[in-house]
Amino acid sequence: MLRPVSALTKSALVLVLFAALNVSVTFGQSRWGQTATNGSGLGLGDATEITWGFVSDGTAITPAYSGESSDASDLVSFLDMNLGSGAGGSDLTNRPWFSVFDSIFDRWDAVSGLSFSYEANDSGQRIDNTISPRGQLGVVADVRIAGHSIDGQTGSNTLAYNYFPDHGDMVIDTDNVSFYSNSSNNYLGLRNVLAHEFGHGMGLPHVTANDSRQLMEAFVNTTFDGPQIDDIHQAQVRYGDNWEENGGNDTFSVATDLGIFDGTEILIGTDANMGSTVVEVDPDQVDFISIDNGTDVDFLKITLDSIYDMSFALDMVGPTYDHDGDSSYSLANQSDLDMVLLASDGTTVLGDSNNAGLGVSEQIDMILEAGTYYVQILGNNDATQFYQFGASGFSAVPEPGSMVALGVLGALLVGRRRRIVR
Numbered sequence: 001m002l003r004p005v006s007a008l009t010k011s012a013l014v015l016v017l018f019a020a021l022n023v024s025v026t027f028g029q030s031r032w033g034q035t036a037t038n039g040s041g042l043g044l045g046d047a048t049e050i051t052w053g054f055v056s057d058g059t060a061i062t063p064a065y066s067g068e069s070s071d072a073s074d075l076v077s078f079l080d081m082n083l084g085s086g087a088g089g090s091d092l093t094n095r096p097w098f099s100v101f102d103s104i105f106d107r108w109d110a111v112s113g114l115s116f117s118y119e120a121n122d123s124g125q126r127i128d129n130t131i132s133p134r135g136q137l138g139v140v141a142d143v144r145i146a147g148h149s150i151d152g153q154t155g156s157n158t159l160a161y162n163y164f165p166d167h168g169d170m171v172i173d174t175d176n177v178s179f180y181s182n183s184s185n186n187y188l189g190l191r192n193v194l195a196h197e198f199g200h201g202m203g204l205p206h207v208t209a210n211d212s213r214q215l216m217e218a219f220v221n222t223t224f225d226g227p228q229i230d231d232i233h234q235a236q237v238r239y240g241d242n243w244e245e246n247g248g249n250d251t252f253s254v255a256t257d258l259g260i261f262d263g264t265e266i267l268i269g270t271d272a273n274m275g276s277t278v279v280e281v282d283p284d285q286v287d288f289i290s291i292d293n294g295t296d297v298d299f300l301k302i303t304l305d306s307i308y309d310m311s312f313a314l315d316m317v318g319p320t321y322d323h324d325g326d327s328s329y330s331l332a333n334q335s336d337l338d339m340v341l342l343a344s345d346g347t348t349v350l351g352d353s354n355n356a357g358l359g360v361s362e363q364i365d366m367i368l369e370a371g372t373y374y375v376q377i378l379g380n381n382d383a384t385q386f387y388q389f390g391a392s393g394f395s396a397v398p399e400p401g402s403m404v405a406l407g408v409l410g411a412l413l414v415g416r417r418r419r420i421v422r
């Protein structure tokens with residue numbers, strides 16, 4: 001059975017199980033422009049705080065699909081019955097299933113510039129895609145989760161659907177008792193549905209791929225756990241990486257502090273460096289960093305405990321795979337990144353590396369005295385580029401006449417080639 005496209009309501013999306021469904025949708029905004037916490041004016045690449053919560057049972061839901069019931073939400077009683085109610089009560093955070101939902105938001109938080117908080121209050125307003133509800137702190141969540149009967153649990157089967165930003169609400173099909181009550185791998189089926197649906201809730205469309213290895217493909221998949229590499233990349237396109245949260249790292253005064261360099265290599269951004277083919281992302285991997293567009297700049301702070309002959313290396317990383325019909329889509333070839341080494345004042349350029357071309361690594365080698373330095377990373381293309389950054393070095397013993405002086409002289413010469421301070 002193929003669901004007629006005409007039955008799809010604007011900005012509604014669907015996740016189906018075991019059935020072909022050629023979904024054509026009108027996309028909403030590609031990301032949140034306004035939230036209860038941040039207010040309005042949010043743009044591409046901005047870190048964003050989103051509140052989420054549950055509607056009370058009995059809250060009305062306007063059907064989005066032909067055949068969907070017009071019943072009020074029964075999600076809480078459905079979850080209590082099938083996943084356990086614990087001690088019950090009005091505080092849903094005590095329910096055994098609360099942590100399943102919470103873990104999904106924690107996971108998206110860990111791999112993007114999104115952060116989440118649970119909103120215990122709800123306005124009781126109808127779930128309806130013809131209105132544009134706004135979250136309000138202490139009153140109603142940005143993202144409201146509801147559930148009722150959509151289309152049973154057999155045949156062409158919708159498990160849930162979710163509205164795009166700035167609507168964001170989720171409706172779960174509470175007919176799907178056997179699917180959602182399956183506790184295997186800590187409710188992996190439910191968790192991947194929730195992670196997928198909230199992918200739509202943050203603005204991600206379906207991706208077509210021929211490898212069935214991305215969360216945002218239209219069919220539920222329990223061979224992996226949570227967002228995969230394309231999903232994480234798409235999240236960072238919209239919200240930047242995790243370091244963009246809490247004021248970000250776009251100036252030297254708020255640089256990400258990589259700590260003390262004592263001769264042991266420092267390496268960051270390693271989890272996106274999976275080689276040329278897609279490797280499964282495990283749910284404990286969090287080291288995905290990027291320059292999210294042509295205006296994003298990352299500042300890294302590194303403090304040397306002694307004099308070293310240092311090498312700073314910047315690699316553009318990510319696999320090549322099938323993505324929306326492009327069989328050679330390469331995450332390592334999204335933006336041409338440059339790297340600048342700055343002195344302790346955060347502005348004096350000691351060296352830079354700006355090799356031209358997508359996927360071309362950058363490197364700066366220099367003898368540096370003990371002290372604090374900053375590394376500035378920026379992109380030449382308006383695209384989101386995963387990178388890996390490494391700092392390595394070996395002790396440099398000053399010779400009579402001072403290698404340090406030579407190092408500084410070298411830095412000044414290199415620094416004259418090009419000065420980039422953005």
Ligand SMILES: [Zn+2]
Nearest residue numbers: 013014015218
């Ligand atoms: Zn979907």
